Structure formats: structure tokens, C-alpha cells
Amino acid sequence: MGALPSTDLKGYELLKDRVQGALDLLQEGRAVDFKRAVMWNELKQGIPKDILAMSNLRDGGIIIIGVEESDNKWNRTGMTDKQLNTYDPDDMIDHVNKYASPSLTFDVVKHTDNEGLKYLVIRAHEFEEKSFVCKRNCADELRQGAFYIRPLGKAESREVQTADEMHDLLELSAEKRTRNFMRQIQRSGFDIKTIPFEKTDIDKFDEELGGL
Amino acid sequence: MPIDIQALPEKIKENPHWRVNFRPTIHKIRINEIEALDLIKETSVKLRGWPYPFLSDDREEQILEENYIASGFDWHRHTEYWRLYSSGQFIHLFQVREKSDKDWDKKLREEAEDYILPFRKNVDLAIPGFIDILNLLYNFTEFFEFAARLCGKNLYQEELEINVELLKIKGFALIAQYPKLWRGYYPATSEKITKTWTTSPEDILAKSTELALEGAFYFLERFGWHNPPIDILKEDQEKFLSSKI
Numbered sequence: 001m002g003a004l005p006s007t008d009l010k011g012y013e014l015l016k017d018r019v020q021g022a023l024d025l026l027q028e029g030r031a032v033d034f035k036r037a038v039m040w041n042e043l044k045q046g047i048p049k050d051i052l053a054m055s056n057l058r059d060g061g062i063i064i065i066g067v068e069e070s071d072n073k074w075n076r077t078g079m080t081d082k083q084l085n086t087y088d089p090d091d092m093i094d095h096v097n098k099y100a101s102p103s104l105t106f107d108v109v110k111h112t113d114n115e116g117l118k119y120l121v122i123r124a125h126e127f128e129e130k131s132f133v134c135k136r137n138c139a140d141e142l143r144q145g146a147f148y149i150r151p152l153g154k155a156e157s158r159e160v161q162t163a164d165e166m167h168d169l170l171e172l173s174a175e176k177r178t179r180n181f182m183r184q185i186q187r188s189g190f191d192i193k194t195i196p197f198e199k200t201d202i203d204k205f206d207e208e209l210g211g212l
Numbered sequence: 213m214p215i216d217i218q219a220l221p222e223k224i225k226e227n228p229h230w231r232v233n234f235r236p237t238i239h240k241i242r243i244n245e246i247e248a249l250d251l252i253k254e255t256s257v258k259l260r261g262w263p264y265p266f267l268s269d270d271r272e273e274q275i276l277e278e279n280y281i282a283s284g285f286d287w288h289r290h291t292e293y294w295r296l297y298s299s300g301q302f303i304h305l306f307q308v309r310e311k312s313d314k315d316w317d318k319k320l321r322e323e324a325e326d327y328i329l330p331f332r333k334n335v336d337l338a339i340p341g342f343i344d345i346l347n348l349l350y351n352f353t354e355f356f357e358f359a360a361r362l363c364g365k366n367l368y369q370e371e372l373e374i375n376v377e378l379l380k381i382k383g384f385a386l387i388a389q390y391p392k393l394w395r396g397y398y399p400a401t402s403e404k405i406t407k408t409w410t411t412s413p414e415d416i417l418a419k420s421t422e423l424a425l426e427g428a429f430y431f432l433e434r435f436g437w438h439n440p441p442i443d444i445l446k447e448d449q450e451k452f453l454s455s456k457i
Contacts, residue, residue, distance in 0.1 A: 011457060014259065014261070017261030017262075018260050018261040058361075153253065175364040179418065182418035201237065205301050209303055212303050
């Protein structure tokens, strides 16, 4: 069984900052998802979709377990030790990878807030060059061959539904390949010429700033 | 938490702050305000607790003008304001968080007892604030990563100018937090450090990390810290970019 590291450990400083920021704001978004405190078995079926979707998102995202919605607002409840102890990172990664192609990885970390409440945090990493596709059906949750995303401006994980969403995903992948290609070209010593800098428009740019 | 967005730039400029400005070569309409909002949502860099730049979901914290969109935020540990113009020009002002975040300032003052004070001659002169070395590196990495993402979205097709300034920081000292063991007293001797790059989108796409390191080094050297440990900072930058911190 894999032990759960804590955001208080060296090496997790920025994740701690990110989690604390999300808990301070208490606002879900494309890159932040809250779940109520439950045992792993209760979350198991739905979590691959969220992780696949966040891994297809630029910069990835975090899922914080231990925040509950009631009366249209989010409340920090934290998790009990009994609930936390049901989460094993190795099992979780194996479970999610039953549905992910190519295989993905994510961090599973404990976090304690300034009131002593405990949470489980899953940090999904953005894909390297190939976006993740679901390779297996799972009840009504997952469909083989589907790309899961976090749509622009929404805090939900769902299949790609429109041409624009598919285009955005492909474009992100293409952008990564382009940047890698540009790095290779630069390292090879090639010089790509662009339009030289014209000084004549500087005044217009200064003017629109209005002293900022 | 309603705030007066338009008053934020003046508030920020009265305090120690960063100023980041991207501008392309040719002044022309490149984007409308709706496209600009989506562009920021798609390209902001989210590698730590706070996106760069931060776009509030609160409509009161967004401004849609004829030739720019803007957003600002003033809460908790963050005070910032930015604009993206239809011309492609981007301007971002934000307070030095090591100073505006009182808890962080307090923590750095405590660390300075070991890291800085033994190296000072005039200990009676108070240090007005601190610049965390890794935070400076992360800031530069975010500036150039954001620029690269804008280039990747074809906002800029020709050369562009990137200017980064750190202002009102005379007397501020560099500091590294534990477990880094970089000790010494490196104060800013002027109110302003500034550097401008004129470069191509291709260069930014290919070398955003190197340009960010170069910027960080330039600023660290202006504090009087010469020959910073490049390999260690590069490793820290790689971890930051791969979200391994």
C-alpha cells in the first residue's frame, strides 16, 4: 500500500499554495474540482473521468476531496482519518489507467488547512504530447474512444461535444509539438527570420497605455 | 468583495510592484474583446496557487472596453491589474507579494535573522522588504510561458518587445527560504530594475525557459548576487514547469 504524502513535505510547496488558494476562494473552475468527503469505493467509479478531463487541460488541475456543496455554496468539511485511509495512490493510479490511453500519472497528497481539517488532493498533470483518450467503457460514466475535457468556463468533466472543443484539444497538442519542434530547430542552429521590429508604432502603444 | 478596479493601478504603483509589458511590432486590431477573454482563459499559466494572469469570474472584476479587456483583484494576498488590448499589447501590474502578504513578510524577516543579518555591516538600518529568489524565478518563468502561449495562439506573428520591471524596491534584499542555504546580504541599490527583450515569436516558443532564466539572472545580478547557481535554478525551474513542486 502506498503511503500518502502531505503538502507539508518538502517538494510540495507550490501544490500546497495552489490547494490553499482554492480553499480560500472556495470556487470551482476548469482546473479546480471539489468532492464531498467519501471513502475511495464511493468515488472510484466517477474519478477516472475527472482525471482524464483534467489531464487533457493545459496545466492540469486539482481535485480536492473534503469540500461539500450545500445551499448553493461550498463548505470545507475535511475528511476523517477513516475516509483518508481508504485511499491508496498505487491502487488509484492502477484503477484510472484501466481507462486511460496512453497511461497517465497523477499525485495523491494529504492536505491540512489552517483550521486542522484534512483533505485529499489529486493533482492531474497535463499531457505531454498526446491527449488522453478513454480506452474502455465503464457503466454510464465512461465511453471507449471518448475524449474527456473540462469545457471553457465550466467546472465539469464531460466528453468533447463540439467541433470547437475538439479543435481546442488538438490545437493544444499541436502547440506542444510546435514548441518542441521550434526548440529542436533552435538547437540545430537554424535561424528563423521574422519581420523586424519597426519603431514607428511605439508611440501608438505608449498612447493606449495611458500612463500605466 | 466589490472593489474599484480602475483605482487598482494607482494603488499598486504606490507600492513595490512588478510591471510586465508585451507589445508587438505593428499597431493593428488583432483580437476583439470576447476573443481576448477566451484567450486569457486558455493561456493563463496555472502552475501554482495563483494563475498568471488572474482572470476573475466575477463580472465586477472584469472590464470590457472598446480597445481592451482588463481585470483586477485585491484580496487576501494578491493585488493585481492587467489589460489586454485589441492591438495585442499586454500590461500587467502586481504588487510584490513578499511584501503585500504580511504573513510571508513576517516569515521572511524571521529567516533573515540567519540568512542575511550576519552578513550586514549596518544592522541598525531596517530592511524594507525581501525578494524571494525562487519566487522571482517562478515569476519570470510565468511571464515567458504566458508570452509563449500567446505566440502559440498566433496573437503575435512578428517580433515583439517584452519589458519587465521591478519598482519601488530600493533596499529590498534577496532571500532564499529553507531548505535553500544561500546566505548573504544582496540589497537593491536603486528603486527600479528593468530589462527589455526584442525577440521573435519563434524564439519565445523555442526558448521561453531559457529567456526566463536569463531574466531571473539579470535581476538577481542587479541585486549584487553575481554568478547565481545556474544548475540549481534550472532544476527548480524544470520542477516548477512540470508541476513537481
